[in-house]
Amino acid sequence: MPVPLAILPGDTAAPLFKIFGSDFGRHVLVAPHSRIFDLPDESGLDPALLAALANSAPGEVPLDAVVAPSPQSISLNVSSSCNLSCSYCYAARGSFAGAQPDPMSWEVARAAIDSLLGSADRSAPVTVGFLGGEPFVNRHLIHRAVHYATAEGKRLGLDVRFSVTTNGTLLEEDDVELLRENPFAVTVSIDGGELVQNRQRPTLGGQGSYQLLCAGTRSLLANPGATLVAARATVTHSDFNLRERLDAVLTLGFREAGFAPLRSSKGGDALRDEDWPGYLSAMIEVAQPELERAYRGEGIRLTNLAVALKQLYRGASSPYPCGAGGGYFSVAANGDWYACHRAIGAPAYRMGNNAGLKSDRRMEFLTARHVHSQSACRQCWARYLCSGGCHQEASSRTDSSCGFIRGWLEFCLRAYCDLTQRRPEFFTGAVTASKETDHE
Numbered sequence: 001m002p003v004p005l006a007i008l009p010g011d012t013a014a015p016l017f018k019i020f021g022s023d024f025g026r027h028v029l030v031a032p033h034s035r036i037f038d039l040p041d042e043s044g045l046d047p048a049l050l051a052a053l054a055n056s057a058p059g060e061v062p063l064d065a066v067v068a069p070s071p072q073s074i075s076l077n078v079s080s081s082c083n084l085s086c087s088y089c090y091a092a093r094g095s096f097a098g099a100q101p102d103p104m105s106w107e108v109a110r111a112a113i114d115s116l117l118g119s120a121d122r123s124a125p126v127t128v129g130f131l132g133g134e135p136f137v138n139r140h141l142i143h144r145a146v147h148y149a150t151a152e153g154k155r156l157g158l159d160v161r162f163s164v165t166t167n168g169t170l171l172e173e174d175d176v177e178l179l180r181e182n183p184f185a186v187t188v189s190i191d192g193g194e195l196v197q198n199r200q201r202p203t204l205g206g207q208g209s210y211q212l213l214c215a216g217t218r219s220l221l222a223n224p225g226a227t228l229v230a231a232r233a234t235v236t237h238s239d240f241n242l243r244e245r246l247d248a249v250l251t252l253g254f255r256e257a258g259f260a261p262l263r264s265s266k267g268g269d270a271l272r273d274e275d276w277p278g279y280l281s282a283m284i285e286v287a288q289p290e291l292e293r294a295y296r297g298e299g300i301r302l303t304n305l306a307v308a309l310k311q312l313y314r315g316a317s318s319p320y321p322c323g324a325g326g327g328y329f330s331v332a333a334n335g336d337w338y339a340c341h342r343a344i345g346a347p348a349y350r351m352g353n354n355a356g357l358k359s360d361r362r363m364e365f366l367t368a369r370h371v372h373s374q375s376a377c378r379q380c381w382a383r384y385l386c387s388g389g390c391h392q393e394a395s396s397r398t399d400s401s402c403g404f405i406r407g408w409l410e411f412c413l414r415a416y417c418d419l420t421q422r423r424p425e426f427f428t429g430a431v432t433a434s435k436e437t438d439h440e
Contacts, residue, residue, distance in 0.1 A: 094133020
């Protein structure tokens with residue numbers, strides 16, 4: 001267990017619990033460490049008991065601790081270009097507004113892999129991811145990096161795994177074979193059916209990308225092997241027909257899909273304050289049939305719901321929303337290491353390079369982004385489930401968007417309690433298909 005580098009006390013006035021109801025009665029969420037209990041009657045809660053339930057158990061890292069574990073996962077920004085031209089792309093098609101003008105070389109990729117494998121905790125899996133731009137623009141580097149990391153992992157006794165986020169339009173058969181033959185988690189960016197996909201994700205020349213995506217992913221979806229394949233759809237303020245989008249994606253052969261609301265965009269497509277209540281209603285509407293599937297013993301195909309339920313079952317609770325700057329880093333084409341793949345070129349996120357991390361910069365980053373350092377989060381009951389949200393999107397956080405998070409978590413808490421009563425084996429069997437990565 002990592003040794004705490006600093007302690008950031010929480011707000012003593014922050015709520016320790018959240019009472020909520022389900023079809024099976026009243027329940028309480030103890031905010032620290034996300035412990036959920038049934039309430040047998042309408043009697044009050046003993047403050048001393050709640051305080052005791054909120055204490056960290058042996059082996060748990062206290063939630064007020066700042067820790068810097070060994071890097072366990074990296075993403076390599078292998079491509080500085082893309083064949084699509086999505087208006088909301090945070091990476092400016094992989095160039096990051098000039099911060100990454102050239103694709104990654106083999107020498108940089110190998111040095112980054114060596115640095116990760118040389119310092120990783122050997123008792124836990126190690127993940128090498130590939131991003132861009134469109135990563136398969138630089139497919140030869142991906143193939144070489146996978147073969148090298150696999151061989152080095154075996155030599156060092158490490159469990160090396162891989163991930164890639166792709167638009168799916170450039171996949172060739174040897175790429176599909178690489179994904180099938182290695183422990184890959186593949187996220188395909190697809191925003192819905194043909195009309196939505198072509199409108200939001202056109203090619204660089206302005207044509208539709210839907211048919212290219214269908215052709216590129218057909219072989220993988222028909223025979224994924226052991227590969228975990230999921231779709232990810234970006235939702236703009238103009239279209240909340242999520243049920244139609246999910247159905248369209250599943251029809252192509254995807255086994256699951258998740259939605260991500262656009263929180264900031266130079267193109268004006270991001271959700272506005274007045275959009276969040278409608279988006280919450282749309283999310284609950286698309287989640288309810290998936291919950292009914294779980295009641296029948298079937299898998300949940302909505303990633304957002306499946307992941308939330310698994311996290312509640314595990315008692316997931318963290319002062320950080322992701323592993324950025326902790327166990328996860330993103331490597332730019334020049335070999336610089338950043339705390340987040342969305343922040344290539346941002347000085348505040350640069351943590352070092354292939355030669356090593358700068359402990360002072362890392363400490364400064366982790367301290368500033370701890371949930372106890374976020375004034376808007378310190379008195380929120382959901383502070384250890386939301387953990388302040390994406391670091392890159394914190395500047396666009398509003399009362400309305402935070403209201404969406406709390407509303408969605410309340411729905412998931414009710415769903416969790418209902419599901420534990422109606423189908424308790426859901427959480428002990430291989431029912432959920434969703435994956436999780438260090439940075440999603």
